[in-house]
Amino acid sequence: MNRFAALILCAVAALVAGAGIAPAMTIEKIVSPAGIEAWLVREKAIPLVTLNYAFHGGATQDETDKAGTAHLAADLLDEGAGDLDSKAFHERLENHAIELGFQVGRDYFHGSLRSLNEHRDEAFELLRLALTNPRFDADTVERVRGQELASLQRDVTNPNDLASRRWWQTAFPDHPYGRESKGTLETMPRITTDDLRDYVRRVFARNELKISIVGDVDAKTAGALIDRAFAGLPAKNNLKPVADATPTGLGRRIVINVDVPQAVVNFGGQGIARHDPEFMAAYIVNHILGGGSFSSRLYREVREKRGLAYGVSDSLVWFRRAAVVIGGTATRADRTADALAVIEHEVKRMADAGPTPDELAAAKSFLKGSYALTLDTSSKIAAQLTQIQIDNLGIDYIQRRGALIDAVTIEDAKRVARRLYGGGMLVTVAGRPKGLTSSATTE
Amino acid sequence: MLAKTNLTLIALVGALTSSSLAAEQAGPEVADFTLANGLELVVIPDHRAPVITHMIWYKVGAADETPGKSGLAHFLEHLMFKGTAKNPAGKFSQVVARIGGQENAFTSQDYTGYFQRVPSEQLKTVMEFEADRMTGLQLTDEVVLPERNVILEEQNQRVGNNPGARLTEQVDAALYLNHPYGKPVIGWRHEMEQLSRDDAIGFYRRFYAPNNAVVVIAGDIDPAQARALAEGTYGKIARHGSMAPRLRAQEPPPVAVRSLTLADPRVEMPTLQRAYLVPSFSAAKRGESEALEVLAHILGNGSNSRLYRALVIDQQLAVVANAWYDASELDMSKFGVHGSPRPGVTLPQLETEMDAVIAQVIDKGVTEEELERAKTRLIADAVYTQDNQASMARWYGTALTTGASVNDVRRWPDRIRAVTADQVRDAAREWLDKRRSVTGYLIKDVSPQAEKRS
Numbered sequence: 027m028n029r030f031a032a033l034i035l036c037a038v039a040a041l042v043a044g045a046g047i048a049p050a051m052t053i054e055k056i057v058s059p060a061g062i063e064a065w066l067v068r069e070k071a072i073p074l075v076t077l078n079y080a081f082h083g084g085a086t087q088d089e090t091d092k093a094g095t096a097h098l099a100a101d102l103l104d105e106g107a108g109d110l111d112s113k114a115f116h117e118r119l120e121n122h123a124i125e126l127g128f129q130v131g132r133d134y135f136h137g138s139l140r141s142l143n144e145h146r147d148e149a150f151e152l153l154r155l156a157l158t159n160p161r162f163d164a165d166t167v168e169r170v171r172g173q174e175l176a177s178l179q180r181d182v183t184n185p186n187d188l189a190s191r192r193w194w195q196t197a198f199p200d201h202p203y204g205r206e207s208k209g210t211l212e213t214m215p216r217i218t219t220d221d222l223r224d225y226v227r228r229v230f231a232r233n234e235l236k237i238s239i240v241g242d243v244d245a246k247t248a249g250a251l252i253d254r255a256f257a258g259l260p261a262k263n264n265l266k267p268v269a270d271a272t273p274t275g276l277g278r279r280i281v282i283n284v285d286v287p288q289a290v291v292n293f294g295g296q297g298i299a300r301h302d303p304e305f306m307a308a309y310i311v312n313h314i315l316g317g318g319s320f321s322s323r324l325y326r327e328v329r330e331k332r333g334l335a336y337g338v339s340d341s342l343v344w345f346r347r348a349a350v351v352i353g354g355t356a357t358r359a360d361r362t363a364d365a366l367a368v369i370e371h372e373v374k375r376m377a378d379a380g381p382t383p384d385e386l387a388a389a390k391s392f393l394k395g396s397y398a399l400t401l402d403t404s405s406k407i408a409a410q411l412t413q414i415q416i417d418n419l420g421i422d423y424i425q426r427r428g429a430l431i432d433a434v435t436i437e438d439a440k441r442v443a444r445r446l447y448g449g450g451m452l453v454t455v456a457g458r459p460k461g462l463t464s465s466a467t468t469e
Numbered sequence: 470m471l472a473k474t475n476l477t478l479i480a481l482v483g484a485l486t487s488s489s490l491a492a493e494q495a496g497p498e499v500a501d502f503t504l505a506n507g508l509e510l511v512v513i514p515d516h517r518a519p520v521i522t523h524m525i526w527y528k529v530g531a532a533d534e535t536p537g538k539s540g541l542a543h544f545l546e547h548l549m550f551k552g553t554a555k556n557p558a559g560k561f562s563q564v565v566a567r568i569g570g571q572e573n574a575f576t577s578q579d580y581t582g583y584f585q586r587v588p589s590e591q592l593k594t595v596m597e598f599e600a601d602r603m604t605g606l607q608l609t610d611e612v613v614l615p616e617r618n619v620i621l622e623e624q625n626q627r628v629g630n631n632p633g634a635r636l637t638e639q640v641d642a643a644l645y646l647n648h649p650y651g652k653p654v655i656g657w658r659h660e661m662e663q664l665s666r667d668d669a670i671g672f673y674r675r676f677y678a679p680n681n682a683v684v685v686i687a688g689d690i691d692p693a694q695a696r697a698l699a700e701g702t703y704g705k706i707a708r709h710g711s712m713a714p715r716l717r718a719q720e721p722p723p724v725a726v727r728s729l730t731l732a733d734p735r736v737e738m739p740t741l742q743r744a745y746l747v748p749s750f751s752a753a754k755r756g757e758s759e760a761l762e763v764l765a766h767i768l769g770n771g772s773n774s775r776l777y778r779a780l781v782i783d784q785q786l787a788v789v790a791n792a793w794y795d796a797s798e799l800d801m802s803k804f805g806v807h808g809s810p811r812p813g814v815t816l817p818q819l820e821t822e823m824d825a826v827i828a829q830v831i832d833k834g835v836t837e838e839e840l841e842r843a844k845t846r847l848i849a850d851a852v853y854t855q856d857n858q859a860s861m862a863r864w865y866g867t868a869l870t871t872g873a874s875v876n877d878v879r880r881w882p883d884r885i886r887a888v889t890a891d892q893v894r895d896a897a898r899e900w901l902d903k904r905r906s907v908t909g910y911l912i913k914d915v916s917p918q919a920e921k922r923s
Binding site: 071105112116120121140169176284290319320329330334337358394402403 | 515516517518519520550559562563565566567568569570571572586587588614615616617618619620621622623625626629630734735736737738771772773778781782785788789809811841842845846848849850852853855856857858859
């Protein structure tokens, strides 16, 4: 927190979620004695082990009036399990510097573990307890709920949260994707211990479980560790179905009044499914428009040329049942309209004409070359392998990715640009933007 | 699924400040050279992936600005991307992008850093560009003026829109009576608005030189090769003839308990921030900084820490309570405590109980069990950091620009291991004296003007 205040980062470094030169690593598919599959990368240079895993069933599994259930459950998994109360559980973790992480997305529950090699048995034992036998003691639940409520209360005047919540609510009304995983001030108090137990029982199961391990560990040991943590889970999950959805409200602009010096803007529209044949073309085109490097069109036009904002970018976001492209910026009140006009102009220009061949070549080169940078730590490799499994891309995806990028032609790029950016955008603005008001009609 | 990238960077910084480096027995063999022109080169081999993190750290930060020019070090950091005679604006970034690299820069009170992460075989390319902009920067008002608006927007984003960050600025300003650390790195807006091209160029000429820089290279390279590349690029730049030593106005002994209150209409959760003036690693006597690291961990890191257990779990007065210490400053640094009361609990109530927890550590010290747990965690962090070459590079870069040496970093785990319970108690006694501190309250502004505005 405050310790970071003194350090100022210039801008957003390039974030890459995909591509390129194949790093020198071997991914091994292993099956544990109990029959659980996992991907393993052996890395002997550093004496640690990193685990990353995902269960199908995230915040979509919450009841609408109890949004935040999965999120609260994740918060509580390391707050007591089996015979260990919260204090004892944390002491066991801390005695060996073991890290367990739990996080809820819309579709998936994500977990991670990191341990020094010498303490890995203890680490996987604590993970087993957390997943199979969480306590949810009443006093602990109330303490953690209190923290969640305090955080939600703080969000009430936070322009980033206001703009983002409204964007998702408007894009996906009456659908779980429209809700924030962390719930609301109204729903958080309604969640009972039974709800938490019900979530864990329905979601933590061996089918649809994706596991990745990176570290100084062989296949046999990895199999034993996996069984230790996961073999005791039910064979099958029991999920509520989630309906397909497409974002609505495209063409609308919504202004949320909050007294801040800088207005926060979210913009976006229909995205593209991960398994869509045009996904890679879309990924490249989006990188060119606003994919977070210092060379994107939005960065150049909004920041470099006009000084309207510190940051501006957009991303493809894909779920199991929907996909969007969503971006954001933050800009002073008297220039918000200008910044938005520039963004809308650039989006339209990309939809109408697509990228240039030079831009396409540069983006391909970047996306291929930078992939290795996304795979340079054990934690990053493990998380990426889990995502590849979730997206069902195949164990050879890292090798194939470069060719998939190369195969995208300028015609593909132009076609997908029209498809991606030609459908209109939903815009939310939180702040006091001069001359901008909410509109229910297409611009 | 798509994380905001600046979080990645902040997390990375966290790994550095909270912990530190490689366990000596397991860490990589770090090489350290100084070129004839005074540039220091540190090479941290990591051959797991064919990538390199290349960083240049200048020993200049916000604390080196002339009074009245706050924000200038950071403004120059932005302007360093605006091109040279040899490489016009945008070319360096385009080349980095084309080779699939990542780049960014950062400014603190004590240092300004620039980095690229690229495939190993591209190291020479980025070194050439970086060496070129060490002395070749060219600026016109055409690029300077829009960029000034960018830093003003950055100030809004980081501080203006964030009541907690506004409080931190006020606490820092009150804590440092004489030292420039009292000014925010981003600057005060009224001064930022006046920064000019000439200010930036003047600052650049004064501080950007090989004998005021450290290059840190972590990744798939061997030290001799890195050294040869450095000689062929940075090695050709002439030494700065009159690099002044880094002597900032120092703090007088603090004598007054200070407190302040910031009211902001957007505050939904009151908070308390306190900072004590304490020695950084460089400013400390032997063993003192390490004891402060351990003390911060025991007092306020995690849910078994003293503050959390007492205030959040046992007495149920707070929703959040923690403590931190920043060893990585050139001059006198800070030890912080922070908390947010539960609804119905006032900030003075919370502060009273917080003081009681601190008083108990001062009075009775810490247990052997607490000590061992804290050390285990801190030393493990050093091993975990080895997994991330960029974090390793940052650790060394931070150390070398804030008065520490390569050996200091290398021996950090041993120094932590050597901390005793008595040292921790003594550190608490000596430094957690309220007269050394400023306590800031952040409350909701409910005045009529505030309501009218909101």
